[in-house]
Amino acid sequence: MLIPGSRRLRVPAVVLAAVLTLVFLLYNSDHNVRRGHALDRLVRPQTWLKPHPPSLPGLPPEYAIPSSESPWCQDRYGTRYLNNTRDWSASYCTRESASNFTCFWSSTASDRVDVMCLGRRAVFDASQQRFRLACQLRELSQQEKVDGVPAVPDQLTRHWYDTGPGIVMERAVLLGKTVPVPRKPATTTILVKREGNANLWHSLMEIISLSWTLDVLQMTVDDETGEPFLSPRAGRNAQVVLLDQHDEGNFIALWRLFAKMPIRHIHDLDDSEPPTDIVIPFAGGSNPLWQGDWVDLECHDSALVKTFVSRVLSHYNTSTPSRDADQVTVTFIHRTNTRKLIDEAEHIGALASAIPHMKLNVVDFAALPLTGQIDIIRGTDVLVGVHGAGLTHLMFLRPGSTVIEILPEGFQHKGFRNLAQMLGLNFLRTHAKMRGNASGSQQWQSDDVDIDGQKLMDVVGVGVRGLYSKDLRSHDVY
Template identity: 45%
Template structure:
């Protein structure tokens, strides 16, 4: 009996040691990452993982989950629902990276791999992007030329959601793969050419056409954001022929953006250098004196295909977005924006977005004076972001506690506020837009909104919410902003 008593502590230690080792082994098994939904169901990266598709349409060896490693900029822990993860989280990247096919025949000297994802469940819309090469640039055609004979996709590929080449998507403003391939890429079969087994030649040219709204921060950033996600997916997905990623960060130094549009650079064009360190090109820049070196081309996900365009009119239950947080961090890091030091007695900073052309706030000066009078200790800044360089706009964002404005693209600055800030949105009469509310929730911000009280403020010939000024009574305005002030004071 004495022996048993003496052995019990020893057995307890052994039991605890084994339990800890087993737990560690289970969490580290195969290097896989898991996302836990609120209901406890696991988001399994391998669920539905299909075999990579070779150039002839046959399935090759199944790629292990850890071959689709997320870029390090993304956090790998979330408590989102499956819908939120697959629309705004890491599941979005996973789904794209695991659904691809080769679109050129085996005899072709070039290769073209296109990736696709169904991100709009009601209409079954298929978003897509492609990487192809080697590609040469024909000065006579003013087009890229791929030595590629297009193949028909097999039923398994079509059933998985991959689009036929003729069904690659196009978006508003004539953007997206459909329009890029029809206007800037030619397919030819060259006799005696040797088939290529890889899509990893240098340099890399990202070929795109921007939307006409190049000055609109929401439109412009979602285009750049979409290209960022394209490259992240190409960093995750492995070429079946080489077992190596299609793109690696080391390629960025030899990557350039070719703009097919004729628009000016715009206030946000510098952000293309986040991932393309060579100078931005236009078609007119490519001449016999300055030819384009053969290499790979990427036709990226268009801005109109960015999932953050979806759900604008519905209230979502998504309270986190690794995609959005990673993009925000990258932009702030690129401009080397650092948070100003905070002291306990610092005043609360409210930034009011000053709209000067349309959708202005009626009696704006009077309302802001009333707010200052009611709260003399706050620091109220009235900012016309359009008059500031983008880096300075970001610095304003990071010093802001509460961002206030009439509904519009200026509220995109909520992307860059410190976590735990507040957005105050004044909506035009009858507008039920939920986009900035959903964005705020995904970034950990509070959101407060109110509609203008009537539609008697028509100030444009069109008479619509996009152009008309908005009116809100002084009492309602003060109460709206004070909700945000109370929330910040409590935190």
């Protein structure tokens, strides 16, 4: 079809007009940019966004899978431990008291009831080296007595090594009349008497118990204020005050996981100490992880321990390296004091030459700062050691790793086995003969251990070969 003459003339004119318009816009655009105006202010078209719905639908309810753990396990190692503690508490001061003293109770052990407490508006008395609370103790009601609410301070729990809330109360807190204090002190003071400073297992039991103490206080609403007893931001204005005489030790920095102010001893405080709230945490000896020491547990998960591990890794900004695509990294714990492995160097040499696809490191954790210890563990696939606190490091292994424990003959400790199971780790054990001059029921504490070379080769081989087809590795077992 032919185009009429008038339209043939109009098409070039339209094209010419479009070109001139484009040149004009580009010129003005460049001119305005030189004058400091943003290009997109002139030429960017306005975009109309489709409004988002007020809330997106959640996952189908089937994804909220209930715990398959037994009630016994959930009450000790799951979040039910925190809920149960939150729901069993009592305030012990009369309404007229200027201070308040609230205690929370936990009943997971058959022979005791454990406790942690919070005191509101305490004043430090330097002459007595104690914190005073303006708290006149009230009489428990008949119903409270029937319900088994323990009395304060007589029934505050005491634990080994002179620790526990009963000891802390006796040595650092006075109840009675005192001077008026601000309604809301600016700081929180955590009163701690440690079992010691050198054993990682004991120290972590104490620090974990403190973490659960603070979690419960964040979960519980104070009837007086209508707000939680502690806010998540309280750690910035919290301090740990030590009542013991131990040196700081290798693990002192972990106490600052939840209290960012400097750690001090109570004998360093004076009359200038400002009014404060005080926390008496659960003792390390109350930690339910102690309840798996001598029996095999059927507990396969622990939200409490996994959350604590996550907090530690975040606190130290610990990175997790990728697993080696060829080698299985084995870390052997070198002991220098008690329960040393006889002929250790010969055993290590034999292992290194006999087991393929294995990188073997021997580490003295006691010679390293805690951050260095954790870094090594995060890069470990198989952790091997004679029974002792060094195996506590299994807590920081990546899921799917393996733990191998060498126990003194006749010794049937189950604590590390149970913890490994809760954290999704493989666990192997073997026994070795004791060699030394000790005797009696505590011989295992000090005697060195002597293991047959082939026996050690076999158990380490099982651990290493069990990871040949995990992650990026793909090796034949034999």
